[in-house]
Amino acid sequence: MNRENQQDIEALFPPHPEEPQESDCCGSGCSPCVFDIYHLQLVEWEKQCSEILYSERCYSETSDRRSYKPLISPVKFSQFQLLSVQQHTHDTFVYLFQAITASPKKDPEHHGTEYIHVRRPLDIKVGQHLIMKCSTNENQNSALTRAYTPISDLKYSNVGQFEVLIKLYESGKMSKYIQNLKKNDVVEWRGPCGNFSYVPNSYRHLLMLCAGTGIAPMYPIAKSIVENDLDETFLHLLFACKGFEDILLRDEMQQLSLYWNFHAEIFLSQVESTIESQTRYGECVRKGRIDKAVVNEYLVGKVLQQVFVLVCGTKSFNKDMINYVKQVGVPDDNIHLF
Numbered sequence: 001m002n003r004e005n006q007q008d009i010e011a012l013f014p015p016h017p018e019e020p021q022e023s024d025c026c027g028s029g030c031s032p033c034v035f036d037i038y039h040l041q042l043v044e045w046e047k048q049c050s051e052i053l054y055s056e057r058c059y060s061e062t063s064d065r066r067s068y069k070p071l072i073s074p075v076k077f078s079q080f081q082l083l084s085v086q087q088h089t090h091d092t093f094v095y096l097f098q099a100i101t102a103s104p105k106k107d108p109e110h111h112g113t114e115y116i117h118v119r120r121p122l123d124i125k126v127g128q129h130l131i132m133k134c135s136t137n138e139n140q141n142s143a144l145t146r147a148y149t150p151i152s153d154l155k156y157s158n159v160g161q162f163e164v165l166i167k168l169y170e171s172g173k174m175s176k177y178i179q180n181l182k183k184n185d186v187v188e189w190r191g192p193c194g195n196f197s198y199v200p201n202s203y204r205h206l207l208m209l210c211a212g213t214g215i216a217p218m219y220p221i222a223k224s225i226v227e228n229d230l231d232e233t234f235l236h237l238l239f240a241c242k243g244f245e246d247i248l249l250r251d252e253m254q255q256l257s258l259y260w261n262f263h264a265e266i267f268l269s270q271v272e273s274t275i276e277s278q279t280r281y282g283e284c285v286r287k288g289r290i291d292k293a294v295v296n297e298y299l300v301g302k303v304l305q306q307v308f309v310l311v312c313g314t315k316s317f318n319k320d321m322i323n324y325v326k327q328v329g330v331p332d333d334n335i336h337l338f
């Protein structure tokens with residue numbers, strides 16, 4: 001087969017997924033691993049190719065092939081520049097990142113690298129997460145990776161930006177790296193990862209059960225639903241925090257509560273005093289934990305096939321919540337754990 005023929009045939013099929021190199025794997029056991037993602041992409045690609053072969057339809061350049069290389073890939077780390085850091089609560093911060101391309105400085109007097117902001121869509125869907133790599137250590141074998149969930153909406157994603165809300169732990173390995181980040185520093189990210197996909201109006205009720213930074217995937221999902229006039233799903237968020245100073249995205253939740261279909265209840269497990277003086281107008285704050293009785297109270301009287309449950313928190317929180325909703329009778333297929 002000559003080269004032109006081969007190019008003609010290749011044009012019928014979607015582009016072959018890019019195979020990661022050994023150096024793209026950080027070796028720190030991150031989940032999902034770049035090689036697992038590549039394998040899934042390969043299976044999907046083969047399926048698409050065989051569909052094309054047997055249906056005699058051809059691959060549509062305009063509908064599927066991107067005219068640009070994606071700015072972020074699930075299998076390869078890409079560089080992003082830190083645009084700003086904003087303190088959110090005593091131990092959480094919002095970091096805004098921008099997609100960039102690096103090129104050598106044009107000015108012969110000044111050596112080094114120039115970073116150009118790339119303002120194109122990132123294509124991150126609500127509820128998906130990204131993986132950050134700590135690049136302080138040159139030794140690939142000791143690279144560190146952690147998952148973080150963008151809280152920003154499509155407006156940011158369309159200009160190559162995303163925001164993450166990160167809690168810093170005193171003894172946390174990645175927390176130490178993040179703590180030292182400064183404006184304009186370059187950080188490596190890959191993604192998006194995660195298989196949550198939302199179809200408007202497919203359930204009557206969406207119950208969100210979260211603790212601490214587990215609010216991160218819930219917020220953009222809730223925002224996208226309430227802002228969609230055609231989506232009539234009722235949202236109910238049960239949010240577990242220690243005290244008032246640990247309530248994350250508090251202003252944002254108040255904004256969501258202005259919509260007819262969003263209601264939030266905040267549970268504070270470590271408050272001794274009365275809560276009325278610190279509760280804001282329109283806010284629903286309760287003392288205690290989200291236990292079986294609280295979950296039952298919400299689910300009682302609802303058609304459980306019409307309820308979809310999202311869970312995101314610590315391991316023990318997730319285990320408890322899944323047990324509670326299953327015991328009431330929510331079908332397994334109606335539960336998503338982030």
Ligand SMILES: Cc1cc2nc3c(=O)[nH]c(=O)nc-3n(C[C@H](O)[C@H](O)[C@H](O)COP(=O)(O)OP(=O)(O)OC[C@H]3O[C@@H](n4cnc5c(N)ncnc54)[C@H](O)[C@@H]3O)c2cc1C
Pocket residue numbers: 129146147148149150164165166167168169171172173174175176213216314338
């Ligand atoms: C899919 C996914 C999405 C995530 N999204 C976010 C996000 O948007 N924002 C965010 O801040 N984090 C998020 N995380 C958690 C994040 O990936 C890290 O685990 C966290 O930042 C701690 O990393 P570290 O290296 O600093 O701490 P490590 O060195 O891993 O842990 C040190 C110590 O910190 C404490 N610690 C660490 N993580 C937790 C935790 N989750 N709960 C309670 N104590 C903990 C423990 O005491 C632990 O012993 C997400 C995790 C997953 C799996």
